[in-house]
Amino acid sequence: MENVIELNKVTKAFEGFKLENLSMTVKKGFITGFIGGNGAGKSTTIKLIMNLLQPDRGDISLFGLDYKNHEKEIKQRIGFVFDNNIFYENSTLLEMKNMIKRAYVNWDDKVFNQYIEKFALPLKKKIKTFSKGMMMKASLAIALSHHAELIIMDEPTSGLDPTFRRELLDILHDLIQDGERTIFFSTHITTDLDRIADYITFIHQGQHIFSKEYYKIEEEYAIVKGELELLDRDTEREFIGIRKSDYGFEALTANKEHTAELFGDTAILEKPTLEDIMLYTKKEREAYVESYS
Numbered sequence: 001m002e003n004v005i006e007l008n009k010v011t012k013a014f015e016g017f018k019l020e021n022l023s024m025t026v027k028k029g030f031i032t033g034f035i036g037g038n039g040a041g042k043s044t045t046i047k048l049i050m051n052l053l054q055p056d057r058g059d060i061s062l063f064g065l066d067y068k069n070h071e072k073e074i075k076q077r078i079g080f081v082f083d084n085n086i087f088y089e090n091s092t093l094l095e096m097k098n099m100i101k102r103a104y105v106n107w108d109d110k111v112f113n114q115y116i117e118k119f120a121l122p123l124k125k126k127i128k129t130f131s132k133g134m135m136m137k138a139s140l141a142i143a144l145s146h147h148a149e150l151i152i153m154d155e156p157t158s159g160l161d162p163t164f165r166r167e168l169l170d171i172l173h174d175l176i177q178d179g180e181r182t183i184f185f186s187t188h189i190t191t192d193l194d195r196i197a198d199y200i201t202f203i204h205q206g207q208h209i210f211s212k213e214y215y216k217i218e219e220e221y222a223i224v225k226g227e228l229e230l231l232d233r234d235t236e237r238e239f240i241g242i243r244k245s246d247y248g249f250e251a252l253t254a255n256k257e258h259t260a261e262l263f264g265d266t267a268i269l270e271k272p273t274l275e276d277i278m279l280y281t282k283k284e285r286e287a288y289v290e291s292y293s
């Protein structure tokens, strides 16, 4: 399968934060959701992918090309939806569009006008009168109007109400139907991904935890619930993070089949949410740091 984005052992350090040896790929024709807690390094990774930041070490390629020799070509092929407002507030959307279109060889006014109609956006009102949802739709309309093969978005659904979010997710879903476009977007709202993501990439404190097909997560991970007597040094090794209470324990396993064999019907296995996986991973990493510091 073709990789549209490839990061190979990418490291980027800031004071107090290090994105370390990040290797990941984004597959052509699919939607990849990019998750991680606050400060995990999602925006930093997206900026590296967009060449808005340069790595200290490691290689980044898009469409099999590197920025050093192919920056212009790569940028033409990406539609980037920013997390904050890039528009001039006193301009109209029409004025902004006429300015931005000059940067793109394949700009297509017909496509732009279709999105303007679909999103019911006013072309001649000043941007400062736009709501957050309208602003997001305007960014999306612009990102989609130059026949970009790759759409990258940093937190596109944050701050949007549920109706707008739903609408945006439906649009993203429609966009990839021809198998030619690829979407990569970061989000805090992991339930959004249940609806549309084919792949999930998860980072935590600058470390890559996994990149997986969504359905594999359900196959491999489970929440396990049982009585405390089931836990000992051996069985605890089975888990990523354990929560104990007077009534029993709840834990996450990344080895569902083996766990099911080990505990038989003494424990209950349930389907985890992405939020569960993030929470237990955070717990495990914190416990590890605590015990070795």
Ligand SMILES: Nc1ncnc2c1ncn2[C@@H]1O[C@H](COP(=O)(O)OP(=O)(O)OP(=O)(O)O)[C@@H](O)[C@H]1O
Residues within 6 Å of the ligand: 014, 015, 016, 017, 036, 037, 038, 039, 040, 041, 042, 043, 044, 045
């Ligand atoms: N230009 C910079 N200079 C110094 N530190 C930075 C810079 N950009 C980001 N950081 C730090 O890097 C860390 C990761 O930030 P980043 O914005 O990539 O995380 P994130 O996963 O997008 O978080 P959030 O979900 O909260 O937006 C943070 O601790 C942040 O303060």
